[in-house]
Structures are given as structure tokens and as C-alpha cells.
Amino acid sequence: MRNHWSSRFGFILAAVGSAVGLGNIWKFPFITGMNGGGAFVLVYLIAILSCGLPILMAEFLIGRHSQKDVVGSFRELTPKSTFWKTIGWLNLAAAFIILSYYGVVAGWTLDYLVKSIADSFSSQDPEVIAGMFGALVTDPVRQIICLTAFMALCLLVVISGIKEGIERWNKVLMPALFAILVLMAAYAMTTSGAAEGLKFMLYPDFSKLTINGILEAIGHSFFTLSLAMGAMITYASYMDKKEAIYPVSIRIAFLDTLVAIIAGIAIFPIVFSVGMEPSSGPGLIFKTLPQVFATVPLGAVLSTLFFLLLAFAALSSAVSLLEVLTAYMIDEKKYDRKKATICMTVAVYVAGIPSALSYSTLSNVKLLKGMEILDSLDYVASNFMLPIGGLLIAIYTGHILDKKICKAEITEDGTGFLAIFNIWYFTIRYIAPIAVFVVFLTKIGLLKL
Ligand code: PFF
Numbered sequence: 001m002r003n004h005w006s007s008r009f010g011f012i013l014a015a016v017g018s019a020v021g022l023g024n025i026w027k028f029p030f031i032t033g034m035n036g037g038g039a040f041v042l043v044y045l046i047a048i049l050s051c052g053l054p055i056l057m058a059e060f061l062i063g064r065h066s067q068k069d070v071v072g073s074f075r076e077l078t079p080k081s082t083f084w085k086t087i088g089w090l091n092l093a094a095a096f097i098i099l100s101y102y103g104v105v106a107g108w109t110l111d112y113l114v115k116s117i118a119d120s121f122s123s124q125d126p127e128v129i130a131g132m133f134g135a136l137v138t139d140p141v142r143q144i145i146c147l148t149a150f151m152a153l154c155l156l157v158v159i160s161g162i163k164e165g166i167e168r169w170n171k172v173l174m175p176a177l178f179a180i181l182v183l184m185a186a187y188a189m190t191t192s193g194a195a196e197g198l199k200f201m202l203y204p205d206f207s208k209l210t211i212n213g214i215l216e217a218i219g220h221s222f223f224t225l226s227l228a229m230g231a232m233i234t235y236a237s238y239m240d241k242k243e244a245i246y247p248v249s250i251r252i253a254f255l256d257t258l259v260a261i262i263a264g265i266a267i268f269p270i271v272f273s274v275g276m277e278p279s280s281g282p283g284l285i286f287k288t289l290p291q292v293f294a295t296v297p298l299g300a301v302l303s304t305l306f307f308l309l310l311a312f313a314a315l316s317s318a319v320s321l322l323e324v325l326t327a328y329m330i331d332e333k334k335y336d337r338k339k340a341t342i343c344m345t346v347a348v349y350v351a352g353i354p355s356a357l358s359y360s361t362l363s364n365v366k367l368l369k370g371m372e373i374l375d376s377l378d379y380v381a382s383n384f385m386l387p388i389g390g391l392l393i394a395i396y397t398g399h400i401l402d403k404k405i406c407k408a409e410i411t412e413d414g415t416g417f418l419a420i421f422n423i424w425y426f427t428i429r430y431i432a433p434i435a436v437f438v439v440f441l442t443k444i445g446l447l448k449l
Contacts, residue, residue: 004240006167008248011239013170014320015252018231020174021317022105023224024260025181025310026285029267031216033278036208037200041264043209043217045257051432052221053253054424055390056232058397060245061409063236069331070095070230070324073237077401084400087392091230092328094385098229099321100352101374103154106314107146107356108286109307111136116303121294126274129294130287137283137359147349147356153315155345158322159338170316177309181259184306185266187292193272200278201264212383215443218390218436219382224256226317228389230324237327244412246420282375322348383443391436398429 005011032040066073071088078084115121121129136142157169188194222228263285270288271278280287293303322344329340354362358374367376397406403425408414410421441447 003161004238008243010167010171011235011243012248012251013174014167014316015226015232015235015248016255017170017174017313017316018226018235018320019224019252019256019317020177020259021313022102022109022310023220023317024256025263025313026105026282028220028224028260029264030281030284031220032201032264033268033271033284034281035210035213035216036205037268037278038202038204039206039209040213040217041201041261042204043214044220047218047221047435048225048253048257050427050435051218051390051394052225052227053249054427054432055222055227055393056225056253057245057249057410057424058393058428059227059232060236060239060249061406062393062397062401063233064239064241064243064245065405065409067237069237069327070233071328072331073233074396077405078396081400084396087389087396088230090385090389090392091228091233092324094381094389095229095231095321095324096348096351097377097385098223098381099318099325099348101355101377102314102318102321103150103348103352104143104147104355104358104374105282106311106318107143107150108133108136109311109314110149111142111146112286112290113304113307113311115290116293116300116307119300121290121303122299124294126291129290130276130283132290133283133286136286138363140357140360143356143360144353147352150311150315150318151345151349151352154318154322155341157315157319158326158345159341161337169312173309173312174316176305177313178259178262180302180306180309181262181266183302184289184292185262187296188266188269191269191273191292193274194269196272197267197269198265200272201268211439211442215383215387215439218439219386222386222390223382224260225253226320228386228393229321230328231320234324234327235320244417245410246417246424387436387440391433391440394428394432394436398425398433 005014062073062077066076068076070091071085074085074088115132188197226232267285267288268278270292274288274291276288289306290303293299296302325344326337326340329335329344330337335343355374355377358372362373365373367373368379371379406425407421410424411417438447
């Protein structure tokens with residue numbers, strides 16, 4: 001008998017825990033900064049509604065109906081097709097690649113946690129604080145220590161299984177993270193850059209929007225909702241029939257988006273009040289937020305709390321990726337949980353080492369467009385693997401999978417949600433795949449708009 005979540009609340013929290021992570025607090029602000037602000041935010045919101053939410057529902061139905069790992073799901077639902085089984089493999093590969101570099105960034109949060117405990121930011125100059133980030137990423141030994149520590153934490157959680165490990169901690173720490181973010185956003189609104197920061201984030205200047213930006217927004221809508229990587233399929237495979245897919249999905253998408261927007265509101269005013277460039281890339285939150293902690297009363301305590309919760313948010317997301325790989329080994333290769341978790345953690349850890357050394361020992365290795373290893377992997381995963389994976393899942397659910405299965409799952413065996421089913425089915429058949437496909441063709445130059 002397959003293990004299940006102990007309650008509906010437990011499942012929602014685990015799925016929110018997977019969705020809310022570094023994507024919301026680290027990545028969303030910096031890609032918004034790099035893509036010109038408000039117009040990007042608008043496209044991102046449209047992408048969540050038209051692609052992210054429908055595909056989230058599709059993943060939930062696939063996982064819950066099949067009750068299998070990501071590779072097994074597609075085999076179970078369409079046993080005759082070999083082509084569609086490859087989606088499972090693509091998802092698995094994306095989970096592996098993303099976890100390898102996600103662990104590195106999560107390691108940075110641990111380092112900042114230690115810095116906060118040691119009260120390293122108090123009364124430091126902005127340049128000194130910004131410099132700490134550079135010092136961290138160019139130090140190979142610290143990078144490896146941070147990655148090792150973080151992957152060890154993931155191992156501990158996943159090895160204890162979904163209920164005891166993931167569910168228990170999420171219940172306390174996710175609400176706490178939300179509370180502290182709101183507090184920081186409120187503080188940011190009192191700084192001198194408040195007006196400029198808000199304008200940057202909310203005013204849509206379409207002249208700054210590029211096709212790259214649109215593809216990035218779509219890719220990010222998948223990244224932030226943990227889609228096209230098997231995480232939501234795997235989590236839903238532990239969901240029982242008592243839950244309704246639609247209400248759960250809408251809550252997750254809403255909470256995830258809310259956290260990202262609040263993170264933006266907490267960060268951009270500070271970026272402007274200390275005179276930083278919003279487009280300064282992956283170091284953005286690490287260079288800006290500690291500046292707040294340096295000046296406010298009780299800064300060290302707040303900073304410790306913030307990085308603790310951020311590390312936890314990263315952990316609950318990383319754990320869902322590791323669970324994808326572990327569930328695959330358990331279901332398909334018949335490993336026991338302990339052996340499966342250890343093997344996959346070690347494999348991902350080894351694969352993460354080049355990313356950890358991206359800005360130090362291996363800084364001369366530039367893969368794409370002159371980008372370092374970590375940035376290149378993130379670029380390929382977010383701009384290629386995720387949009388293609390999402391596109392395939394939309395086509396699969398909308399056109400290949402038996403409509404009766406979809407209808408029974410979304411309407412909860414005909415007990416409600418019929419109108420929702422009709423809207424969703426239309427979106428997943430036509431809107432989501434066409435949107436992703438057109439943007440993708442334009443991006444690779446095969447289509448000129
Ligand atoms: N959704 C997570 C975030 O926004 O940080 C990242 C993530 C977790 C991506 C799990 C993919 C995944 F399967």
C-alpha cells in the first residue's frame with residue numbers, strides 16, 4: 001500500500017513547500033530586475049494563469065490517477081506509447097540538473113545564516129556587505145562546505161519519508177517565512193527608494209520587454225510552481241481521492257505568486273535606496289537584504305530568522321526534487337527508501353560540484369553566451385527543458401490521455417467543478433501549448449513576429 005499524506009492540509013503544505021523556495025525569493029526578483037521590471041511581472045502573471053496553473057492541475061491528475069513515480073506514471077496511463085514515456089525521463093533529467101545547482105544556491109543561504117548568527121552585517125558599509133557575496137562565491141572551499149551541508153540536510157529529510165520528514169516541518173516554518181517576508185516588505189516601504197522600487201516592479205514599460213523575457217517568464221512560471229520536473233506528479237501520487245484537485249491547485253498558485261510579489265516589494269525599494277542596479281543578477285538578494293539588517297534595530301536577530309527560513313524554504317523545495325529521483329529508484333528499480341535516497345543524493349552532490357566551483361576554480365569555464373557553469377545550467381533548464389517539458393505535458397493531457405480520465409479527476413468523479421473542467425480542458429488543449437510553442441519558436445528564430 002502506497003504511503004499517503006496524513007491530511008489534506010499536510011499535502012497542501014508540502015506542495016506549497018515545494019513551490020515556494022529560492023525561485024520566489026532569490027530568482028524572481030533578480031530575473032525581474034534583469035528583464036526591466038513591471039512588464040515582465042505582468043507577463044509572468046499571465047504565464048501563471050494561462051500555463052502554470054493548468055499544467056499544475058494536469059500534473060496533479062496524472063500523479064493521483066497513476067499513484068506512481070514520474071516515469072511509471074506515463075507508462076501506467078498510456079501503456080502502448082513509447083514516445084510519451086519519454087516525458088517522464090525528461091522530467092527526471094530536469095529534476096536532476098536543477099537540484100544539482102539549486103543545492104549550491106541553497107548553500108549560500110546557509111553561509112548567510114552563519115554570518116547572521118555571527119552578527120557580521122551590523123554597521124557595515126553597503127560596499128562591504130555587497131563584497132561579502134563575491135568573497136563567498138569565489139571561495140571554492142566554502143562553496144563545497146555549503147553544498148555538502150545542504151545536501152546532507154536533504155538526505156536526512158528524504159530518508160525519513162514523506163510524512164515524518166517533509167510534512168511535519170512545513171507546518172511551522174512556511175507560515176513563519178511568510179510572516180517575516182511581510183515584515184520586511186513593510187519595512188522596505190519606509191525606505192527612501194520605496195516609490196522608485198514599487199514603480200519599477202509594477203509599472204509595465206513594454207519597451208523593455210523582449211522575446212527572451214517572455215520565454216523566461218514562462219520558464220519561471222514552471223520553475224516556481226515546480227512543474228515539468230516530476231515534483232508535483234510525485235507528490236500527487238501520495239494524494240488520496242479525498243482531495244479535490246482544483247481548489248488545492250488554485251491555493252498553491254496563489255500563495256506562490258503572493259510570496260514572489262512580496263519578496264519583490266521587500267527587495268526593489270532597498271535596491272533603489274542604496275543605489276544598486278536592479279539588473280545585478282544572482283547576487284541581488286544577498287547583496288541587498290543584509291543592508292537592511294545592518295541598519296535596523298535587532299538586525300542580527302531578524303537576519304538570522306530570515307536566512308533560517310529561507311534555507312528552510314530552499315530545503316522543502318529541494319526535498320521535493322530529491323523525492324522525484326528517490327521515488328523513481330524505489331518504484332522502478334525496487335530499491336528500499338534508504339538506499340534510493342543515499343544513491344541519488346550522492347549522484348546529485350557530485351553533479352553539483354562543478355556548479356559550486358563556477359565562480360572560483362572553474363570560473364574560466366564559460367558554457368553559454370559567456371555564462372558560468374551555474375548560470376548556464378539554470379539558463380538551459382529554465383529556458384529549454386522546462387518550457388519543452390511543460391509543452392509536452394499540456395499536449396499529453398489535452399490530446400493523448402483519455403478525456404474520461406481527465407474529466408473524472410478534475411470533476412472529482414462528476415461531483416462538481418464541471419465548468420472548471422471545461423475551461424481547464426480548453427486551456428490545456430489549446431492556449432497553454434500554443435503560447436509556449438509560439439514563444440519558443442520565436443526565441444530560437446524559427447518564427448518572426
Ligand atoms: N519551486 C521551487 C522554487 O521556486 O524555488 C524550485 C523547485 C522545486 C523547482 C521543486 C522544481 C521542483 F521540482
